Amino acid sequence: RIDQHGDVDALFDELLSKGEESEAVQDERIPYWADLWPSAIAMSLHLLRSELITPATTVTEIGCGLGLPGIVAGMLGAKEVIFSDYLEEALVFARRNWALNNSSAARFERMDWREPNPAFAADLLLASDVAYEQRFFDHLPQAFRALTRPGGRILFSEPGRGVAKDFLAGLPGRGFEVKTTMVTGEWNNLPYEVGVYELRID
Template sequence: MYPFPLGFQTRQEVLDVEGLYVELSIITNTDELMDRLIAQGEQHEDVLDERIPYWADLWPSALALGRYLIQENIIRPGLTVTEMGCGLSLPGIIAGRLGASVTLTDYLSSALDFARHNWAQNLEEPAVFALMDWR
């Protein structure tokens, strides 16, 4: 466990996704994120806009999508992929490792900070990171 640049305690996980190894930094205490949100008060913009830090969890659906991308062999070098609501960016990283040109988007800047960090742990190729609210 080590402090992430944003002040969050993180742990490193190496995931074996269909034989493709992906290293992710993951927040150890996601409840702390919710506590920070609540502490801002009911009238704070983040609370009113429901900017709930769902991004900090490694979702089972992210693992399932990553497995699907590998099993179905649908990502080809040169393909352009956009991950909406990237969170920790597991599917986007897998797409990048499979040769796609990747854009990672989220509506919270802290999610994009983690996505950048996780991307850099796994790939040298650049990705595009975009703050986007598609809700």
């Protein structure tokens, strides 16, 4: 069960009401977190179908939003799950959704992955639909390296946006080994096809 914010438009209006000079508007803190996106569903399905999670696996999710992939990792028996997001409102919903589905403890940390905190590094880093703006592309490889323990993996999902095409193609040249799985399904009566990329650092 996943609890979603009931009115994304109201959140967007609230952001705009802060005025053009506000830090939130200038940094374009658009409330994408409040929706459940196909990329999160596809990543969660991939986790269920794979053997990436063991009782010894530590997991960190960046840009967690509502937290579905991290919740699934916890349900699969991960040793520790850390949810991180830039926005406190997202962490409130991730915490609520974790409690709806898991009785064990998890950590909820405010973090901008453009300035990753190595203290949150894990065996498996989850990054669902975080490559939606060009301005993030230089920061993501740095975050992947800082937040993945030696020998660990990154699971990254992306729904085929044109803006991310060059970023994905460039990952091997940045020192990442890439294994691609396409996940298809239907959400809100619309079909989706999402790439789920399992990355290792060379």
